[in-house]
Amino acid sequence: MKKTYIIVVNPSSELSPDKLFNEILNLSADVTAKCTCFGVMVEGEEEELSKVLKYVREKYPYDVFIKLRGYPINDRRVCRAFRGGGPRPGFYQLDAEYRLLPLIAEALRDLKLGEGKEAKGPLHEAAPLRAKELKEVVEEVLSNGA
Amino acid sequence: MELKVEVKGKWKESFESLIRDAIMDLGISGSIESLFMYLDPSNMLFIMRVRAKPTSRIIRLTDVAEVSSQDSKVIVKVLDERYSPLILKLLESAYKGRVFQASRHEIVVQGPVDKEELGGLAVCDYAEVVRDSMLELVRRIMPEGFRSIKVLSRDKHELLIMTSEDPLTNELISRASNLLGEA
Numbered sequence: 660m661k662k663t664y665i666i667v668v669n670p671s672s673e674l675s676p677d678k679l680f681n682e683i684l685n686l687s688a689d690v691t692a693k694c695t696c697f698g699v700m701v702e703g704e705e706e707e708l709s710k711v712l713k714y715v716r717e718k719y720p721y722d723v724f725i726k727l728r729g730y731p732i733n734d735r736r737v738c739r740a741f742r743g744g745g746p747r748p749g750f751y752q753l754d755a756e757y758r759l760l761p762l763i764a765e766a767l768r769d770l771k772l773g774e775g776k777e778a779k780g781p782l783h784e785a786a787p788l789r790a791k792e793l794k795e796v797v798e799e800v801l802s803n804g805a
Numbered sequence: 806m807e808l809k810v811e812v813k814g815k816w817k818e819s820f821e822s823l824i825r826d827a828i829m830d831l832g833i834s835g836s837i838e839s840l841f842m843y844l845d846p847s848n849m850l851f852i853m854r855v856r857a858k859p860t861s862r863i864i865r866l867t868d869v870a871e872v873s874s875q876d877s878k879v880i881v882k883v884l885d886e887r888y889s890p891l892i893l894k895l896l897e898s899a900y901k902g903r904v905f906q907a908s909r910h911e912i913v914v915q916g917p918v919d920k921e922e923l924g925g926l927a928v929c930d931y932a933e934v935v936r937d938s939m940l941e942l943v944r945r946i947m948p949e950g951f952r953s954i955k956v957l958s959r960d961k962h963e964l965l966i967m968t969s970e971d972p973l974t975n976e977l978i979s980r981a982s983n984l985l986g987e988a
Contacts (some may be wrong), residue, residue: 684940684956691955691973732953733972 662705663728667713671761672722676712679723683711693732697757698723702732721764723767724756807839809988814846819856820854820946827945833885837859838962841948841988849970851951852981854988857962863933866892867924871959881912881923887975899926932961939964957982 680694690703951968967981
C-alpha cells in the first residue's frame, strides 16, 4: 500500500531541505519526492519508503523528524491552487510542531549523552516576570542609553 | 553531445540554450554523451534522460589545488572551488586537528607534512562528480513549479527522471516510461 511521509528538518540543524532532497533522490529507492520549505515529502510502497526512512534516521538522528501524511503529494483536496489559496489544512499543526523541534532535538541529544546518568531538568522554567523585575530591566536598559 | 529536446508548444530553442548553459556552468560538457528532454506544460509532465560517458578518473589534490610549503606548514590553494568541501574533509581526516581554513581558497596544514604525499591524496572519482552533477543539471532545467520528482532509473552513467506539478499517478509514470523508450 502506498503511503506518504513528511520528513521535517529541524530548523536549528545545519541540514537544509534541499540537501536532504538531493540525498533522497540519490538513493536507489522507488519513491516520489517533493522538496518543501520545511523538509521533504516522500511517497511510495512501504518497502521502498523504509529504505529512505532508515537512511535519514540513521544519518540525521537529531535533524529530521518524520510523520505520516494523510494525503498523497499534490493531492487536489488539500492543494491551495484548487482551494482558493490560504494555508493548507494541517499547516498550523505542522508549524507549531516545527517550532518545538530544536528543543526536542536538544532533549534527545541529552538523553543519548546522559544514558545511565540522572535526568537533567528542563532547559528553563517559564515564569511570569514580576513588576519589580520588569522595572529593573527597563531602568537598566534606559541607563545604558538605549 | 547528442541533444534532443521536445516541447509541446514553443520555447524549444530557449530550453536548448538553457541546457547548454547549465552543462557548461557545471563544467561537465565533455562528460555528457546524450541528453533527452520532454516537456508538456499543459499536461504537467517533464521528463529527462541524461547519459554520461563511461569514464573514471581519480582526481588528486594537485589536480584541483596548488600545494606549497612555507616554514613548517603546507598551504593548499584551492583552484576549483567545487572541490573545497571534499578537500577540507579529506585533509581533516588525514591530518586531524592540524588543518584550518585561512581564507576562502586557502587551507593551511600545520606541522611537519610531506608535501608530495599530501599532493597525491585522492580527492574523489571524477565519475562521482559527473553522477552528482547529472541530478543538479536536471534540477536546474526542470520548470519551477514541477516539484514532485521521481527517479525512474539511475546508475553510474544514466539518469532517467520525471517531474510534475500534479500527483505522479501510475498512468503518468507509464506515459513517461513509454516516451523514454521511444526516444
